[in-house]
Amino acid sequence: MSLITATNLSKSYDPVDIFSGLSFAVPHGARMALVGPNGVGKTTLLRILVGEEEASGGKVSRAKNLRLGYLPQEAEFEMEGTIWDVCLDCSADLLARQVELERLEAEMSAPEKREQALVRYGALQQEFERRGGYTFQTRIKQVLTGLGFSSGDFHMPLEHLSGGQRTRAFLARLLLSDPDILLLDEPTNHLDIAAVEWLEGYLSQWDGAAMLVSHDRYFLDKVANGVLEMTPAGVETYRGNYSAYVAQRQERWERRHAVFDSEKEKLLKEVEYIKKNISGQNVSQAKGRLRRLTRVVQAIEQVGVEAVLSKSWLELSDAVTTTVSPFGVEEAKRRVRSLHLPDHRPPRLKLHLRADQRSGELVIRTRGLRIGYPDRLLFDTPDIELRRRECAALIGPNGAGKTTFIKTALGQVEPLSGEVLLGASLQIGYFAQAHEGLNPANTLVQEIQTVAPNMLLAEARHYLGRYLFSGDDVFKKVDVLSGGERGRLALAKLSLQETNLLLLDEPTNHLDIPSQEILQEVLDEYGGTILLVTHDRYLIDALATQIWEIDTDETKLTVFKGTYSQMKAERERLAALQAEEEAARRSNRSVAPTKRADQTAKEERRRVARLQELENKIAAMESELGEIGRKLENPPADTALVRKWGNQYTALQKEMNENLVEWERMQQ
Numbered sequence: 001m002s003l004i005t006a007t008n009l010s011k012s013y014d015p016v017d018i019f020s021g022l023s024f025a026v027p028h029g030a031r032m033a034l035v036g037p038n039g040v041g042k043t044t045l046l047r048i049l050v051g052e053e054e055a056s057g058g059k060v061s062r063a064k065n066l067r068l069g070y071l072p073q074e075a076e077f078e079m080e081g082t083i084w085d086v087c088l089d090c091s092a093d094l095l096a097r098q099v100e101l102e103r104l105e106a107e108m109s110a111p112e113k114r115e116q117a118l119v120r121y122g123a124l125q126q127e128f129e130r131r132g133g134y135t136f137q138t139r140i141k142q143v144l145t146g147l148g149f150s151s152g153d154f155h156m157p158l159e160h161l162s163g164g165q166r167t168r169a170f171l172a173r174l175l176l177s178d179p180d181i182l183l184l185d186e187p188t189n190h191l192d193i194a195a196v197e198w199l200e201g202y203l204s205q206w207d208g209a210a211m212l213v214s215h216d217r218y219f220l221d222k223v224a225n226g227v228l229e230m231t232p233a234g235v236e237t238y239r240g241n242y243s244a245y246v247a248q249r250q251e252r253w254e255r256r257h258a259v260f261d262s263e264k265e266k267l268l269k270e271v272e273y274i275k276k277n278i279s280g281q282n283v284s285q286a287k288g289r290l291r292r293l294t295r296v297v298q299a300i301e302q303v304g305v306e307a308v309l310s311k312s313w314l315e316l317s318d319a320v321t322t323t324v325s326p327f328g329v330e331e332a333k334r335r336v337r338s339l340h341l342p343d344h345r346p347p348r349l350k351l352h353l354r355a356d357q358r359s360g361e362l363v364i365r366t367r368g369l370r371i372g373y374p375d376r377l378l379f380d381t382p383d384i385e386l387r388r389r390e391c392a393a394l395i396g397p398n399g400a401g402k403t404t405f406i407k408t409a410l411g412q413v414e415p416l417s418g419e420v421l422l423g424a425s426l427q428i429g430y431f432a433q434a435h436e437g438l439n440p441a442n443t444l445v446q447e448i449q450t451v452a453p454n455m456l457l458a459e460a461r462h463y464l465g466r467y468l469f470s471g472d473d474v475f476k477k478v479d480v481l482s483g484g485e486r487g488r489l490a491l492a493k494l495s496l497q498e499t500n501l502l503l504l505d506e507p508t509n510h511l512d513i514p515s516q517e518i519l520q521e522v523l524d525e526y527g528g529t530i531l532l533v534t535h536d537r538y539l540i541d542a543l544a545t546q547i548w549e550i551d552t553d554e555t556k557l558t559v560f561k562g563t564y565s566q567m568k569a570e571r572e573r574l575a576a577l578q579a580e581e582e583a584a585r586r587s588n589r590s591v592a593p594t595k596r597a598d599q600t601a602k603e604e605r606r607r608v609a610r611l612q613e614l615e616n617k618i619a620a621m622e623s624e625l626g627e628i629g630r631k632l633e634n635p636p637a638d639t640a641l642v643r644k645w646g647n648q649y650t651a652l653q654k655e656m657n658e659n660l661v662e663w664e665r666m667q668q
Helices: 042-050 083-107 111-130 136-146 163-176 193-204 217-223 242-277 283-303 305-310 329-337 402-409 444-451 457-465 471-475 483-495 513-525 537-543 564-587 595-633 639-667
Strands: 004-013 016-026 031-035 057-062 068-071 181-185 209-213 226-231 234-239 362-373 376-380 385-387 391-395 417-422 428-431 501-505 529-533 546-551 556-561
Touching: 004 042, 016 042, 016 057, 016 226, 031 042, 031 217, 031 242, 042 068, 042 181, 042 209, 068 163, 083 111, 083 136, 083 163, 111 595, 111 639, 136 163, 136 193, 163 181, 193 217, 209 217, 217 242, 217 537, 226 242, 234 242, 242 283, 242 305, 242 329, 283 305, 283 329, 362 402, 362 529, 376 546, 376 556, 385 529, 391 402, 391 537, 402 417, 402 501, 402 529, 428 483, 444 457, 444 471, 444 483, 457 471, 483 513, 513 537, 529 537, 537 564, 556 564, 595 639
Parallel strands: 016 234, 031 209, 031 226, 068 181, 181 209, 391 529, 391 546, 428 501, 501 529
Antiparallel strands: 004 016, 004 057, 226 234, 362 376, 362 385, 362 417, 546 556
C-alpha cells in the first residue's frame, strides 16, 4: 500500500480555483519532487497532505499509523530550550531506556535481584542497541554540523535564533525524528552550498519516502527519483530525477503534438470524404460518418484527443455531452479546423539578451587585487583573466564578498589594493541581487521607460506582457512587487539594453523553475561575456567555463578552469588520493633507509596487526553477546542455566569494553 494516496483533489478559495483533478500516490522509498510554476498550489497541496488544510474536493488516504514530517518554508517551534534540547527530545524514548538500563545494572549487583534483572537487561540492551542507543548523540552532532551549525551553536536558546537558523534547527529535528515520509517545502532555503550538499547525501540514503518542493534543480537532480508536475490541468508523473523529467517532458510534448496533428489530419480527410459523398451514391455511409465525426469532434473539444483515444465511449459518457443532430458539412469542416491542442505548459518569459557590439578579447583582468573594506579584508585574488564569450561563476558562502567583488569591478567600491582592469568596447549590463536599480516609487511602465524613453504606453504594456505582467499589473508600484516580480522587471529592463558583458548577481533568486529554465536558455545563447554570482549549481554547471571560489577560512579566491561538475570530480579525486596517501603513511608502506625508520615501520605493522586482532575479537564478542541476549529474551525454566548465561553476558560485556578502550587508544 502507498503511504499517501490523493484522489481527484481540488482546492479553491471562494471563486478562485487553485487546482483540480489531482490524483497520485507516494509509495515506500519514493523521493518525489513536486514542480510547477509559482502560484500553481504546491505549498497548498503539501498542507492538505499533512492535514493542516482541507481540500475543497477529493480525498487523501494515509497509511495506518503513518508518521509525517513536515517542513514549511518558515518553520516555527512550539517548544522552548536550546537547539540541542529540541533535537535530543526526538530520542526521549532512548533516554528513558538508558535510565532503565542503568537501574538494572545497579540491581544486578544485588544477589537476590540478579537473575530477574539479567533477563530484563538482556532484552532491553539488545533493543537499545538496535535502535541506536549508543550512537544517537553522535547522530545529533552529525546532523546539526551537516546543516551548518558549529558546536558553539548547539546550546543557543531558540529565541535567540534568526529565522533562517530556526528553520535549519527545525529541519534537523525533523530528520532526527525518523518519520515514514518527509514533506519538505523549500528545504534548501537558508542553507549554504556545503549544507545543501550534506542534505543531498543524507536524503539520497533516506530509507523513508519524501515529497520535495524546491527551486534548486541541482538538488532535485541529486535527490529525487520521481517528479510530480503540477499544471492548471492536473498533475503528471515522471520517473527519475529532474534532468530525466526535463527530457521525458519534451518527449511527451512532441508525442502529443504528433498524435494530435495525425488525428486532426484524419478528421480533415474524413470531412473531405463526407463532402464528396453526401449527395452521391454513398450518401448513407457519408451520413453515418458525419454522425460519428460530430460525436468525436465534440468529445475532443471537451476532454481532448488523448482521452478520446484512450477511453471507450462508455467511459466518456459521463464527461462528454454530444448533440443529437449531426453537424452540417461546412460546420464540420470549420469545427475540425478550429481544433487545437491545449497547452498546459506554464506561461513562458519571452526574454531576449543581445550582444550586438563585439568587445575586446580580454574583458576583465585583475592585478594584485585585494577585496574588502578599510576595517576588514574579505579575500585576496590571484591575477585572473576573463575573455570574450567566457562565463565565470563566482561562488562562496553568504557574506564572503561576492557582491563586493562585482561592485569593485564596476568602480563602486575601492579595492584595498591592486586593480581591476576592464577591456575595450565594453557595454555592461548589471543585474543587482537587491534590485537597487529599481525605483520603488515608479510604476512598472515608468521603470521600463527609464531605459526606453520613447516607448509608448501600449508598447510598454505589450513588452511587459512578455515578462508575465498582464492587465493593470503594469500600473503597480515597484515597492508592492514580490521578489519574483522584481526579478522579472529587472530582467525586462536588462534586455532593453545593448550589452556585451553581463554582471549577474543571483539572477534566479525568486524565479520559479520554468523561468529559471528560460533564463538558462537565453544566457546559453548570449553572444557576450558573463560574470555570474549565484547559488544555482544547475545554472553554474550549464554555463560556467571557469569557477572562481571564495575560501573564507583562507581569505582568498581560487580559480578552477572548467565546469562545476568537473571541479567536484577533481576534488573527489584529490580527496581519494589524499586518503590513500594517508593510509599508506599510517601503514608505513614505504621502506625507510634508516634503522629508526625500520623500527618505526615494525612498530606500525605491529600496531596495525593488533588493531585487526582487536577488531576481530570485538566483532566475535558482539555476535556472542547478541546470541546470549536472544536466549535471555525467552529464558528457560532452569534458573541455574539463566544465571550462567547472565554471568557470561556480564563477563563478555566487560571484556569487550576493555578491548574497545584499547582499540580507541591505538587508533589515536
